[in-house]
């Protein structure tokens with residue numbers, strides 16, 4: 001017999017991620033879908049949810065999440081675009097609702113989180129490193145949040161190991177075609193039909209190349225991470241950034 005003990009509502013429920021989350025919540029043995037909300041809907045009491053999953057747009061996410069926290073409802077957030085300024089505002093609201101947990105995860109694919117951790121571990125052993133992220137052409141931001149976070153982790157690991165700047169390639173860089181640098185790490189963004197969400201981290205040294213690659217081939221790849229968030233968020237009061245904190249990988 002199933003025990004649908006966690007009541008879940010989804011904000012952004014008509015979107016690509018939101019609708020996939022609705023299906024996953026419906027199918028999981030321990031979760032019950034009690035609300036679907038999208039742009040223009042009155043969020044009200046959130047359908048009596050214990051946990052809200054929020055996948056909307058960067059401009060709306062802070063307002064939506066703040067409403068949930070003020071209702072005393074835990075939130076699992078996948079929407080990207082969380083600046084330090086927005087995080088500070090959210091932390092202040094959450095501080096007034098001490099039992100509420102909010103998880104903000106730039107990437108729910110567990111393989112992508114492992115890729116970032118492996119890249120962080122490898123960083124101190126290689127002078128040369130570059131990140132290549134490849135996505136479908138409808139992706140609005142570049143570089144991806146995952147690529148920026150990977151670069152941050154590699155950059156911090158290099159600093160801790162006393163490694164200097166990643167050397168520039170000797171070839172010319174016409175019109176910024178090589179992409180940009182994030183925390184000193186070169187990051188390249190490819191937008192191409194046929195791609196979904198992919199990333200390679202390339203480490204080079206004399207006579208060897210280490211490539212760490214992750215491919216999300218379908219939005220289904222995010223669902224185990226989202227459901228992990230739904231199941232654990234009530235046990236993590238306050239604002240947590242990164243699913244790795246729920247997986248023993250932080």
Ligand code: NAD
Nearest residue numbers: 012014015016017038039056060078079080105106107108
């Ligand atoms: P989408 O455009 O398909 O869906 C967004 C939905 O949000 C739409 O249905 C839209 O109507 C709705 N929306 C717009 N304004 C709203 C508002 N004010 N309140 C409620 N709903 C509103 O986009 P998507 O592909 O589902 O992605 C959604 C977000 O999730 C993006 O920020 C994307 O970058 C991010 N994303 C995160 C992960 C992750 O693992 N964290 C994975 C994929 C996508």
